[in-house]
Amino acid sequence: AMAGGLEPHLEALRRELRASDPAVISVLLALLVVAITLLIWRFVQGRRSSRKAVLLLGLCDAGKTLLFARLLTGKYRDTQTSITDSSAVYRVSTEKSAHVTLIDLPGHESLRLQFLERFKAAARAIVFVVDSVAFQREVKDVAEFLYQVLVDGTVLKNAPPLLIACNKQDVTMAKSAKLIQQQLEKELNTLRVTRSAAPTSLDGSAMGGPAQLGKKGKDFDFSQLPMKVEFLECSARGSKGEEGDADFEGLEKWLAKIA
Amino acid sequence: ERGGNNSFTHEALTLKYKLDNQFELVFVVGFQKILTLTYVDKLIDDVHKEFRDKYRNEFQQKGTLGLLNGTFDFKDDFMRLLRDAEESSKVRAPTVMKTFEQSLKSQKTVKCMIETRGDKPKEKVKNKKKGSKKEGTEAVVATGKASTGDKQPSAAGDREELTKDEILQKNREEFFKRHMKAGEKSSKSPKPEAQKEKGKKPRVWDLGNSNAKVLDYSNSATNGSTEACPVEEFDPNTALGDRNREPGRLYDLEYESDDEAEEEKVIQNPSKPSAKKGGLGGMFGMLKGLVGSKSLTREDMDPVLEKMKDHLIAKNVAAEIAVQLCESVAKKLEGKVMGTFTTVTSTVKQALQEALVQILQPQRCVDVLRDVMDAQRHRRPYVVTFCGVNGVGKSTNLAKISFWLIENGFSVLIAACDTFRAGAVEQLRTHTRRLNALHPPERHGGRTMVQLYEKGYGKDAAGIAMEAISYARNQGFDVVLVDTAGRMQDNAPLMTALAKLIAVNAPDLVLFVGEALVGNEAVDQLVKFNKALADHSMAQTPRLIDGIVLTKFDTIDDKVGAAISMTYITSKPIVFVGTGQTYCDLRSLNAKAVVAALMKA
Numbered sequence A: 001a002m003a004g005g006l007e008p009h010l011e012a013l014r015r016e017l018r019a020s021d022p023a024v025i026s027v028l029l030a031l032l033v034v035a036i037t038l039l040i041w042r043f044v045q046g047r048r049s050s051r052k053a054v055l056l057l058g059l060c061d062a063g064k065t066l067l068f069a070r071l072l073t074g075k076y077r078d079t080q081t082s083i084t085d086s087s088a089v090y091r092v093s094t095e096k097s098a099h100v101t102l103i104d105l106p107g108h109e110s111l112r113l114q115f116l117e118r119f120k121a122a123a124r125a126i127v128f129v130v131d132s133v134a135f136q137r138e139v140k141d142v143a144e145f146l147y148q149v150l151v152d153g154t155v156l157k158n159a160p161p162l163l164i165a166c167n168k169q170d171v172t173m174a175k176s177a178k179l180i181q182q183q184l185e186k187e188l189n190t191l192r193v194t195r196s197a198a199p200t201s202l203d204g205s206a207m208g209g210p211a212q213l214g215k216k217g218k219d220f221d222f223s224q225l226p227m228k229v230e231f232l233e234c235s236a237r238g239s240k241g242e243e244g245d246a247d248f249e250g251l252e253k254w255l256a257k258i259a
Numbered sequence B: 001e002r003g004g005n006n007s008f009t010h011e012a013l014t015l016k017y018k019l020d021n022q023f024e025l026v027f028v029v030g031f032q033k034i035l036t037l038t039y040v041d042k043l044i045d046d047v048h049k050e051f052r053d054k055y056r057n058e059f060q061q062k063g064t065l066g067l068l069n070g071t072f073d074f075k076d077d078f079m080r081l082l083r084d085a086e087e088s089s090k091v092r093a094p095t096v097m098k099t100f101e102q103s104l105k106s107q108k109t110v111k112c113m114i115e116t117r118g119d120k121p122k123e124k125v126k127n128k129k130k131g132s133k134k135e136g137t138e139a140v141v142a143t144g145k146a147s148t149g150d151k152q153p154s155a156a157g158d159r160e161e162l163t164k165d166e167i168l169q170k171n172r173e174e175f176f177k178r179h180m181k182a183g184e185k186s187s188k189s190p191k192p193e194a195q196k197e198k199g200k201k202p203r204v205w206d207l208g209n210s211n212a213k214v215l216d217y218s219n220s221a222t223n224g225s226t227e228a229c230p231v232e233e234f235d236p237n238t239a240l241g242d243r244n245r246e247p248g249r250l251y252d253l254e255y256e257s258d259d260e261a262e263e264e265k266v267i268q269n270p271s272k273p274s275a276k277k278g279g280l281g282g283m284f285g286m287l288k289g290l291v292g293s294k295s296l297t298r299e300d301m302d303p304v305l306e307k308m309k310d311h312l313i314a315k316n317v318a319a320e321i322a323v324q325l326c327e328s329v330a331k332k333l334e335g336k337v338m339g340t341f342t343t344v345t346s347t348v349k350q351a352l353q354e355a356l357v358q359i360l361q362p363q364r365c366v367d368v369l370r371d372v373m374d375a376q377r378h379r380r381p382y383v384v385t386f387c388g389v390n391g392v393g394k395s396t397n398l399a400k401i402s403f404w405l406i407e408n409g410f411s412v413l414i415a416a417c418d419t420f421r422a423g424a425v426e427q428l429r430t431h432t433r434r435l436n437a438l439h440p441p442e443r444h445g446g447r448t449m450v451q452l453y454e455k456g457y458g459k460d461a462a463g464i465a466m467e468a469i470s471y472a473r474n475q476g477f478d479v480v481l482v483d484t485a486g487r488m489q490d491n492a493p494l495m496t497a498l499a500k501l502i503a504v505n506a507p508d509l510v511l512f513v514g515e516a517l518v519g520n521e522a523v524d525q526l527v528k529f530n531k532a533l534a535d536h537s538m539a540q541t542p543r544l545i546d547g548i549v550l551t552k553f554d555t556i557d558d559k560v561g562a563a564i565s566m567t568y569i570t571s572k573p574i575v576f577v578g579t580g581q582t583y584c585d586l587r588s589l590n591a592k593a594v595v596a597a598l599m600k601a
Helices: A002-019 A022-047 A064-073 A109-122 A135-150 A153-158 A177-196 A249-258 B040-054 B056-069 B075-090 B133-145 B152-157 B164-183 B236-240 B257-290 B298-314 B319-333 B344-360 B368-377 B394-407 B424-438 B461-475 B492-505 B521-535 B561-570 B591-599
Strands: A053-058 A086-091 A099-104 A123-131 A162-167 A229-233 B007-010 B013-020 B025-032 B382-387 B412-417 B450-453 B479-484 B509-515 B547-551 B574-578
Touching: A053 A064, A053 A109, A053 A135, A064 A086, A064 A099, A064 A249, A109 A123, A109 A135, A109 A153, A109 B344, A123 A135, A123 A153, A123 A249, A135 A153, A135 A177, A162 A177, A162 A249, A177 A229, A177 B368, A229 A249, B013 B040, B025 B040, B040 B056, B040 B075, B298 B319, B298 B344, B298 B561, B319 B344, B319 B561, B344 B561, B344 B591, B368 B382, B382 B394, B382 B492, B394 B412, B394 B424, B394 B479, B394 B547, B394 B574, B412 B424, B412 B461, B424 B450, B450 B461, B461 B479, B461 B492, B479 B492, B492 B521, B509 B521, B509 B561, B521 B561, B547 B561, B561 B574, B561 B591
Parallel strands: A053 A099, A053 A123, A123 A162, A162 A229, B382 B479, B382 B509, B412 B450, B412 B479, B509 B547, B547 B574
Antiparallel strands: A086 A099, B007 B013, B013 B025
């Protein structure tokens, strides 16, 4: 009965189409094609997520720009304090097809937030570079910046994997990754209390979030974060100085995993 | 965001820089401050042009990788340009002053140099006189005494460079011309007293010889006599004004908005036609700009920047700051290549917005609680000092901040160092009592959370502060909040006293309390406060203002420009925002919200 019901309808449709102007048909067909193309295109875009960037963040003089140069060219370069971002495509050495866009952002206090705003949505992964030699002095500043990165709404939503690269390991006084991790956890523990207790912001939204880092009641731990966090030791300058290569196989392996 | 000026001084060096926004390059030239090199600007322009032309390919094609891999061997070119610039500046040797004999003046007679008003200059007698200095000076004096000689003779005469004497003479003539014109109204005849050539004549002032009597225009003996003011001139009706008003009552200020609206309209009208013209041109420019990439020029940006500057000033940003901001945005965008489908307006607005956000989020975020915890660990109290002009809300906001600190579990000692204003100590005592009622000791393990340290009125504020801090250290208070008296920034002795208080007690945080209603005054206040603190401090690095408390924020709707002015001047963050008179009306600044309110049309 259903088929019987459909048949006359199809017949009617066919008759209609044959009767009507061919121009109309062609217009309708064209529109259909365009619509389908748009759908496919958007689908493809969304799939190959627009997040292809790996951000290099950190305080001033942490070694981000040198790390960037070493990863891309393998050579040592004299660097200056960055005042703008630099980006380039990095091809993973093991597989030729995998590539990511490395973006080196300035670490200066007056610029870092502005550039983070611009690029955080495109971040597939974040490399936070820490100066292991000056760490003892800069603990509070490092933790403050890391806190700002971690409580950011976009970062929390996307939860890109985070690598904390403890740079400048070629110097003898450099702190180990384990120590840096412990210190950061302690400092972030304090920070999340003080920041959430700060007076609420002007338009009602609290600064530093109802985004509570980690679990309440327990001491802060990097494992409580929604994203994967790893600690790594590396040296952009390398043990042999400017002539030799940089010591960052761990970093390259991690980038290969990300790509 | 001080991109407006292109030079920067640091210790003994001066740095001049130039931006190339198209390829994102910065050229910096550094030289010693004491040298004044005239060729620096030209050098930097030449270097810019040459570098850009030489490596244009690398910039355009390869992007970052090109920059990393490319070798930029510019040293030889730079040395050559430097040598050229140095040589070009040496070419013009300093001119040697002519001797008196060489000048034309020695060849003139004295007679022809005497100028009488209206007379044509006589022919210069080219007598080669024995040019004695005395004659020369006498001639100068003579011309000076004469009445207004016009500039014509001296200008027509010497075509060569004027010697110093000539310039002096010319200036004297001008001065006397002005002076004489004011004095003599009737007499047109010149006074050629200067005809006497021998000896020095006493200078005769026109009105000087006359009697004092002649100069006295007052009517004799009018003091106290009633005939002085003729009766018919005094009309009681008009003098007293509105007869219907109640005697003795003070009426409110009548707000006439119509006049102001009219004024605005009048001002608007002349600017409208220019805006219209700009609008038409802008429309075509917009169409042109929509397709393809075009680089921004100054002319494109100027109308937009003007509008933005007026908009900012209307939003209560200090005028000079608005100007500097627009300058720096212009410098940053000049020559930049716009993408497709972006208009000039949108680019400029975007850049301005970024600049404003950056201004409001300066260097270090002041986290008071964190620093208090640090001080707690070292077993010393954390000292905060509040300073500002009269009536901005120091005591009120001090109470709000102490409430906030108590809520977070820190004990507070309030030091009443305002020993001048009547009722200041009582006000703080009332606050203390209320706060203790809100947070009784039982809730906090038997500790009184707030205490007031006061020594009455009329005492030295710095001394009270010092005693309060040591009292706090002994009793184990976590925070000391020091309230100072309000003072005008121009009042030198009071500013010295404040600077002394801060220098002697070395507080951890110096907060400047400013109200959001202030306009251009904010700039002056902050500059003078900082200067006073810097001048009177003995230390190498003086303690300046560390943070700003912006009060009375609820009284301004969206005219939030004062926040920008204050942070621009000091580069220090706004730590607290006061939005009312109750204890809960304490907020922190949200930069994006403030900028959004600022940019809203």
